[in-house]
Amino acid sequence: MQKKVKVKPNSKVLKVEENADGSLTVRLKSPPVDGKANEELIRLLAEKFDVPKSCITIKLGLSSRQKLVEIDTNQ
Template sequence: MKKSVKVKPNAKTQSIAEMADGTLKVNLKSPPVDGKANKELIGLLAKKFNVTKSQVQIKSGLTSKTKLIEIIDD
């Protein structure tokens, strides 16, 4: 399953909201430095979709606020 994700780093609280077009809007506490926000994003999405962290991959947008995420479900 592939999802488009809009990320907001340095937010006060963590949250995930699904927008009308199916895009996920994710607020992260981590700053976008040294991949910290990406690691937090992967952990958060793994919890939400009940998969392991290794099943969540960032396909594009590693350094962008808009990312394409792939969730590999067995």
């Protein structure tokens, strides 16, 4: 499954919000430096969807706040 994700780095809380259109808004504590925010995003989504981190791939937007993430739930 693919999800559109809007990332908000440097937040005070870790939070995943589902929007009405099916996209996600994710608040991360990590700064967008050296891929730390992307690592935290993958870890948080893996916990939310109960899949290993290896099943989460950022398809588009590695250096953007708007991302397209693929979640392989078949494992």
